Amino acid sequence: MVFTIFGNPVKHSKSPLMHNFFFKKFNLPHCYTRYRLENGEKIIEKFKELKIKGANVTIPHKEWAFKLADEVRGVAKEMGAVNTLVLENSKIVGYNTDGPGFMEIIKNFDYKKPLIIGAGGTARAISYLLKADIVNRSEKRLEFFKQKGFNVYTWENFEFKNYDLIINTTSAGLKDNFLPMPEKMLKILFHNAKYAVDVVYGKKTPFLKLAEKDNLTTRDGLYLLVYQGVLAMELFLGRKLNKEEVAEIYFNILK
Ligand SMILES: NC(=O)c1ccc[n+]([C@@H]2O[C@H](COP(=O)([O-])OP(=O)(O)OC[C@H]3O[C@@H](n4cnc5c(N)ncnc54)[C@H](OP(=O)(O)O)[C@@H]3O)[C@@H](O)[C@H]2O)c1
Known part of the structure; x- marks a missing residue:
């Protein structure tokens, strides 16, 4: 079976490395490629043309995958974004493994x-x-969350509550040395928290460095990359896997 990742750009993606290593390790006759797709509207057409069994979808096509999949299942329905497409009984079904992958980490x-x-x-x-x-x-961007009933704040009207898990989902610290919030505010948050998780991977961000100073338990973005991948592999193969064992394999190849 052949799998791919659709994105633009897609050159940087670690998914082919992870998933091909998995196939090799378990002697599975499958192959995972990458496909730079310019026009997200063509995602399903391309999926069929390539005669693949499954695909991951990355920036900027997750919303097109959601709109165009034959069926969308699970949390992807609420999120409005699909990061995994699987051919199941001649239907192309969309899922999202980012949210469930994050829950595995914590x-x-x-x-x-x-x-x-x-x-x-x-x-x-x-x-x-x-x-x-x-x-x-x-x-x-907060408007979307407000409509759904979340408590939302900007830095200006933020209220410190007893937050014990702080998650950075911004790109601050990826290509620069910025913190995702003013340092003074983060210091107060970290002082009262137990855990800090960053979704940025490939470097130790200023966010995680600051959290470590306060002795918080931390996880970097590699964890999300690994666990969304483990859950995607379960969907591709159509069976449950030993998640910890597969995660270990992915961590090893990525490190
Ligand atoms: N580990 C993984 O597997 C994984 C998976 C998905 C994404 N990621 C990473 O997650 C990050 C975010 O991706 P996304 O798709 O959610 O991005 P996005 O939709 O473009 O949203 C970016 C968010 O970051 C905020 N932001 C950007 N620069 C900031 C700064 N200097 N200070 C404070 N806030 C800042 C933006 O605030 P405004 O609204 O004010 O602009 C916005 O809320 C990226 O670094 C991406 O690589 C990692």
Whole structure:
């Protein structure tokens, strides 16, 4: 069976490395490629043309995949975004493994009150399952969450509550050394929290460095990359996997 990742750009994606390593390790006769798709409207047409069994979908095509899949299942319905497409009985079915993948990361955390920093696509994916409050530097993107009944704040009207899990879903710290919120505010948050999770991967962000100073338990974006991949693989193969064992395989190849 052949799988791919659709995105634009897609060159940087680690998914082919992860999934091909998995296939090799278990002697499975499958192959995972990458496909730079310019026009998201053509995603299903391309899926059929390539005669593939499944695909991951990354920026900027997750909404097209949601709109055009024959059927959408699970949390993807609420999120309005699909990151995994699977051919099932001649139907192309859309799922989202970002939110459930995030929940895998924190499944052993003992938290009560989570706070998400950022209000973009990743925040949408995570917030549905996590039921967190949201804080963003500007107002526009918060509107979506407000409509859905979340407590939303900008930096200006933010209220410090007893948040014990702080999640950075912004791209601050990815290509720069910015924190996702003013340092003074983060210091207060970290002082009272137990856990900090960042979705940025490939470097230790200023956000995680600051959290470590306060001795918080931290997880970087590699965890999300790994666990969304593990759940996608379950969907591709149509069977449950030992998630921890597969995650270990992905961590090893990515490191
Ligand atoms: N680990 C993984 O597997 C994984 C999966 C998905 C995404 N990601 C990463 O997640 C990050 C966000 O992706 P996305 O698709 O959610 O992005 P997005 O939809 O473009 O949203 C970006 C968010 O970040 C905020 N932001 C950007 N720069 C900021 C700064 N300097 N200070 C404070 N806030 C800032 C934006 O605030 P405004 O609304 O004010 O502009 C917005 O809320 C990216 O770095 C991406 O690589 C990782």
